[in-house]
Amino acid sequence: MNLYESLAVKIEERIRGGSLAIGERLPSIRNLGRQENASPATVVGAYELLKSRGLIEARERSGFYVASFAAPALSEAKAAPGFVRPASLDPEDLILSLRQAMHNPHIFPFGTAAPMPDFFPIKALNRCFSQVLRDEPATVSEYRFPPGAESLRQQLRKRFSGMGVRLAANDIVTTSGAIDAIGLALSAVARPGDVVAVETPTYFGILQLVRALGYKILEIPLDTELGLTPQRFQQALQKSAGKIKALITVANFCNPLGSLMSDANKRQLVQLAEDSGTTIIEDDIYGDLAFDGTRPKPLKAFDSQDTVILCGSFAKTISPALRVGFACSRKFAPAILAQRAARVSGVSALAEEALALYLDSGHYERHLRKIRSAYHTLTAQYTHAILSHFPAGTRVSRPQGGFVLWVELPGKPDARLLQTKALEKNISVAPGPLFSSNHGEYGSFIRINCAIPWTTQAQKAVEKLGGVIARL
Numbered sequence: 001m002n003l004y005e006s007l008a009v010k011i012e013e014r015i016r017g018g019s020l021a022i023g024e025r026l027p028s029i030r031n032l033g034r035q036e037n038a039s040p041a042t043v044v045g046a047y048e049l050l051k052s053r054g055l056i057e058a059r060e061r062s063g064f065y066v067a068s069f070a071a072p073a074l075s076e077a078k079a080a081p082g083f084v085r086p087a088s089l090d091p092e093d094l095i096l097s098l099r100q101a102m103h104n105p106h107i108f109p110f111g112t113a114a115p116m117p118d119f120f121p122i123k124a125l126n127r128c129f130s131q132v133l134r135d136e137p138a139t140v141s142e143y144r145f146p147p148g149a150e151s152l153r154q155q156l157r158k159r160f161s162g163m164g165v166r167l168a169a170n171d172i173v174t175t176s177g178a179i180d181a182i183g184l185a186l187s188a189v190a191r192p193g194d195v196v197a198v199e200t201p202t203y204f205g206i207l208q209l210v211r212a213l214g215y216k217i218l219e220i221p222l223d224t225e226l227g228l229t230p231q232r233f234q235q236a237l238q239k240s241a242g243k244i245k246a247l248i249t250v251a252n253f254c255n256p257l258g259s260l261m262s263d264a265n266k267r268q269l270v271q272l273a274e275d276s277g278t279t280i281i282e283d284d285i286y287g288d289l290a291f292d293g294t295r296p297k298p299l300k301a302f303d304s305q306d307t308v309i310l311c312g313s314f315a316k317t318i319s320p321a322l323r324v325g326f327a328c329s330r331k332f333a334p335a336i337l338a339q340r341a342a343r344v345s346g347v348s349a350l351a352e353e354a355l356a357l358y359l360d361s362g363h364y365e366r367h368l369r370k371i372r373s374a375y376h377t378l379t380a381q382y383t384h385a386i387l388s389h390f391p392a393g394t395r396v397s398r399p400q401g402g403f404v405l406w407v408e409l410p411g412k413p414d415a416r417l418l419q420t421k422a423l424e425k426n427i428s429v430a431p432g433p434l435f436s437s438n439h440g441e442y443g444s445f446i447r448i449n450c451a452i453p454w455t456t457q458a459q460k461a462v463e464k465l466g467g468v469i470a471r472l
């Protein structure tokens with residue numbers, strides 16, 4: 001055995017024995033060389049070998065970390081697309097009760113998909129808001145109407161151009177967040193009763209929106225690692241006799257799976273949509289949160305015929321309280337603008353100008369590097385804790401970005417009952433049935449928020465939740 005191979009074996013034993021935990025940073029090449037009396041080349045060889053075996057992973061400008069290799073893969077979802085009868089929108093709706101729990105500061109927030117304040121650039125935002133108020137005081141007395149602040153739309157144009165998306169500032173309409181953008185886009189392309197395809201499992205806010213707007217809902221099951229595949233979209237087209245008016249997709253790190261569509265699949269999906277006359281409404285809200293630091297392209301980068309309306313917001317990266325998002329498409333901008341102008345008596349000039357200043361400051365990329373790495377480590381730490389404290393047989397998603405985990409519980413417990421029992425212990429979880437329109441699927445799944453600092457309190461919350469599950 002070579003020197004680097006025996007060093008790799010030694011490190012592997014520490015990983016498997018648990019003295020190096022999932023998500024933990026490995027010593028730098030120089031430090032490990034010093035500790036082990038080995039040359040840098042030997043350490044690099046050992047790390048490369050462990051990397052090729054999937055035991056450790058390299059992170060952008062940050063070094064090597066123990067990979068979440070131990071997480072068993074989720075079982076495969078049902079594969080066939082199908083129409084669903086949506087659950088009614090009554091006040092007892094599961095979504096409302098989950099959201100009410102978000103407002104209680106005594107409840108440990110595993111159930112939300114919102115990072116804790118620790119992960120937002122509060123100081124920099126403070127500076128930007130102060131600067132707008134100081135330099136442009138007239139902003140506070142202003143009604144500003146859609147399409148929104150020119151400064152912000154220019155910043156967005158510049159950002160998207162770096163991702164291969166060609167847009168003019170006039171192709172962009174600012175919105176009150178991503179869900180507002182998707183709602184406007186839907187109203188611009190489809191009428192109530194039209195077929196709208198959605199992914200499953202997917203974020204319940206999207207499902208709530210399509211339910212409320214009265215579309216015929218066709219759910220397309222996601223592949224747990226690849227996301228929406230062109231094959232499944234093709235099956236969905238057949239199922240609907242080619243009549244899908246709009247497809248809503250979160251191609252980059254969807255909520256709750258964290259899967260990522262490949263560039264080849266993105267290209268093929270856009271082509272299929274173009275050929276079938278389907279408009280894709282893309283929600284790119286998690287695109288900036290790739291664990292490996294490589295910003296994946298939006299579907300819109302593969303779109304030459306304006307088949308895609310690119311939507312999103314900065315709710316997951318800068319602050320949900322800004323309530324600023326965007327919808328982008330040359331062809332549909334006038335219709336979206338008309339919808340928006342009819343619904344609001346102005347956009348938040350203050351928030352939009354401050355956000356434009358922040359994006360212009362260059363701080364955003366630094367901030368993203370920090371939170372991407374934090375979310376990568378945290379998802380690995382929570383995965384490890386869940387697998388240690390939840391009943392044997394628990395399976396966990398392997399997200400490639402974002403900050404949530406999709407957890408499959410063994411023995412088919414009722415996730416809704418779990419939600420109630422966990423709330424009695426002051427812990428919220430998002431029960432799986434929320435992630436399908438009829439609330440009839442994913443009965444033994446829960447979604448866990450990992451954008452919560454890894455503290456003793458967090459560890460205790462995982463243990464306590466594991467106890468609640470075991471008792472169900």
Ligand SMILES: Cc1ncc(COP(=O)(O)O)c(C=O)c1O
Pocket residue numbers: 113176177178179180203205250254255283285312313314315320325
């Ligand atoms: C996929 C997805 N889209 C949209 C949203 C909400 O975005 P916004 O607050 O900008 O409306 C969320 C929040 O959880 C989400 O997960």
